[in-house]
Amino acid sequence: xxxxxxxxxxxxxxxxxxxxxxxxxxxxxxxxxxxxxxxxxxxxxxxxxxxxxxxxxxxxxxxxxxxxxxxxxxxxxxxxxxxxxxxxxxxxxxxxxxxxxxxxxxxxxxxxxxxxxxxxxxxxxxxxxxxxxxxxxxxxxxxxxxxxxxxxxxxxxxxxxxxxxxxxxxxxxxxxxxxxxxxxxxxxxxxxxxxxxxxxxxxxxxxxxxxxxxxxxxxxxxxxxxxxxxxxxxxxxxxxxxxxxxxxxxxxxxxxxxxxxxxxxxxxxxxxxxxxxxxxxxxxxxxxxxxxxxxxxxxxxxxxxxxxxxxxxxxxxxxxxxxxxxxxxxxxxxxxxxxxxxxxxxxxxxxxxxxxxxxxxxxxxxxxxxxxxxxxxxxxxxxxxxxxxxxxxxxxxxxxxxxxxxxxxxxxxxxxxxxxxxxxxxxxxxxxxxxxxxxxxxxxxxxxxxxxxxxxxxxxxxxxxxxx
Numbered sequence: 001x002x003x004x005x006x007x008x009x010x011x012x013x014x015x016x017x018x019x020x021x022x023x024x025x026x027x028x029x030x031x032x033x034x035x036x037x038x039x040x041x042x043x044x045x046x047x048x049x050x051x052x053x054x055x056x057x058x059x060x061x062x063x064x065x066x067x068x069x070x071x072x073x074x075x076x077x078x079x080x081x082x083x084x085x086x087x088x089x090x091x092x093x094x095x096x097x098x099x100x101x102x103x104x105x106x107x108x109x110x111x112x113x114x115x116x117x118x119x120x121x122x123x124x125x126x127x128x129x130x131x132x133x134x135x136x137x138x139x140x141x142x143x144x145x146x147x148x149x150x151x152x153x154x155x156x157x158x159x160x161x162x163x164x165x166x167x168x169x170x171x172x173x174x175x176x177x178x179x180x181x182x183x184x185x186x187x188x189x190x191x192x193x194x195x196x197x198x199x200x201x202x203x204x205x206x207x208x209x210x211x212x213x214x215x216x217x218x219x220x221x222x223x224x225x226x227x228x229x230x231x232x233x234x235x236x237x238x239x240x241x242x243x244x245x246x247x248x249x250x251x252x253x254x255x256x257x258x259x260x261x262x263x264x265x266x267x268x269x270x271x272x273x274x275x276x277x278x279x280x281x282x283x284x285x286x287x288x289x290x291x292x293x294x295x296x297x298x299x300x301x302x303x304x305x306x307x308x309x310x311x312x313x314x315x316x317x318x319x320x321x322x323x324x325x326x327x328x329x330x331x332x333x334x335x336x337x338x339x340x341x342x343x344x345x346x347x348x349x350x351x352x353x354x355x356x357x358x359x360x361x362x363x364x365x366x367x368x369x370x371x372x373x374x375x376x377x378x379x380x381x382x383x384x385x386x387x388x389x390x391x392x393x394x395x396x397x398x399x400x401x402x403x404x405x406x407x408x409x410x411x412x413x414x415x416x417x418x419x420x421x422x423x424x425x426x427x428x429x430x431x432x433x434x435x436x437x438x439x440x441x442x443x444x445x446x447x448x449x450x451x452x453x454x455x456x457x458x459x460x461x462x463x464x465x466x467x468x
Contacts, residue, residue: 013280026295026344026347026348026349027070027293027294027339028059028339030237030300030316030338030373031058032336032337033057034333036055038066041053043348048089051066052082052091054069054070056068056100056114056336058103058104059336059339061108062343063341063342064086064343065084066085066088067083067094067103067130071082071254076098079096079099081103081128083130086340093291096113097114098118099117099144101115101144106127106154106172107152108154108395110131111130111154112127112130113127113128113148113150113157114123114128115144115147117129117144117165122162122227123143123162124140125138125142125159125303136173138172138173138174139161139170139177139431141161141162142159142161142434143159143163144372146159146231147159147192147234148190149191155171155172156169156172157170157172160190161179164187166180166182167180167201168180169239180199180214181218181221186204187189189233189234190234191236193241194237197215199213199214200213200224200237200244201234201235202235205223208228209228211227211235211244222272224272225248225266225268225272226275227266227277229246229247229249230246230249230288233290237292238292238319239292242270243274244270246265246290247265247288248264248266249262263288264277264278264286265277265278265287265288265321266279267299277321278320279303280321281303281392283303289335291338294339294340294342295347296319297348298325298350299319301317302314303315304386306329306390310333311332311334312333312335313334316355323388324353325353325388353388356386360379360380361380361381362378363377364377364378365378371376377404378438378439379437379440379451380438381436381437381453382420384429384432384434385429389431390428390431393425394414394427394428394456395424397424397453398451398452399421400421404442404443406421407440409424409438409439410437411424411426411437411438412435413435414426437453445456
């Protein structure tokens with residue numbers, strides 16, 4: 001949590017990220033799954049709407065349609081695979097599947113691949129024709145823990161084999177199956193690069209998964225990330241192929257159940273250079289399952305930082321980690337986000353955000369002369385969260401050394417203690433939230449001095465984050 005300060009007796013400090021020039025948007029709505037239904041929402045958090053009962057939503061590449069699995073079991077216990085217009089109208093069934101998993105559209109929007117099956121009978125990679133004309137099984141030995149990934153030209157699919165042991169590639173008609181890596185190491189969650197030459201995935205190393213990449217032809221295996229990966233969701237390539245976003249899981253301690261982790265979103269260059277942690281709050285689940293916007297100017301992700309009773313909620317941020325913004329605040333978990341691409345093209349503005357601020361003013365009781373040691377001075381301050389997400393719990397302190405003798409200190413929420421300086425423990429502030437503080441003190445030395453109240457969070461978030 002970066003330090004924000006107000007200096008001087010009448011000082012105020014704010015930090016605001018300026019917006020870049022406006023550009024035509026390319027980012028449509030975000031779809032997500034909540035409580036057995038599919039919803040969509042605008043990227044600014046407005047206009048949330050129920051689309052249809054279903055799970056595993058996935059927008060088509062051109063953004064005009066959305067696929068999802070129904071929740072009503074049909075013959076043989078299969079669930080319907082449905083396709084609708086992007087607004088949820090014109091729903092039609094194109095196939096059915098036993099326990100379908102995340103749906104992946106082919107680049108040309110004519111086919112949908114997914115993993116289907118049951119634990120007792122095994123899992124397969126299945127491809128459905130979007131026009132409903134039929135389906136084909138690409139491979140009968142798939143893992144249910146990771147989605148299949150299309151090559152950019154739509155001719156091949158990469159997938160994780162049974163028991164998360166290998167990365168395999170097969171042609172879209174099921175022929176030409178081959179293993180990219182053949183060793184005793186577990187590999188999972190392949191993600192094809194936009195250019196088609198590389199496949200990123202998670203590889204087990206010394207008991208933990210780490211981000212790797214390999215050439216689509218099986219050559220050039222190399223490590224990209226240094227951080228332990230959270231393999232809940234596959235690596236996410238930026239639209240231009242220059243960076244990869246992924247969830248990290250840093251072991252920070254142990255309890256009677258074993259190690260526990262702090263989850264954050266990371267990015268790293270496609271060449272393995274410049275790994276960077278983007279999210280960083282006091283929560284153990286600050287961020288995971290990242291997803292790039294179609295124009296590459298934002299990253300959506302899930303976070304449980306607001307409390308485990310509600311579970312994961314949907315957030316967005318700039319690609320450098322600034323301006324984390326909460327989109328959903330529901331009573332039950334959100335999952336499986338999918339971002340709609342708009343045909344209009346162009347780029348959206350970066351998100352705007354602001355840090356914490358303190359605005360202060362000074363009063364004085366005039367029943368004593370100015371140089372009388374008994375004269376009481378009163379500092380009134382307002383701590384404000386001008387940003388997009390709830391801050392961490394806060395601590396406000398005055399300068400270590402000053403010619404003041406503090407008489408009292410109060411906060412409209414929280415508690416303050418007195419010593420050589422004032423120290424206040426304040427609760428987390430929601431966006432737009434404020435807390436008023438008041439210090440009363442005597443000044444024994446004539447002159448101009450700074451009160452210098454400082455406010456900081458108990459967690460660590462990157463500069464520019466609204467919870468700074």
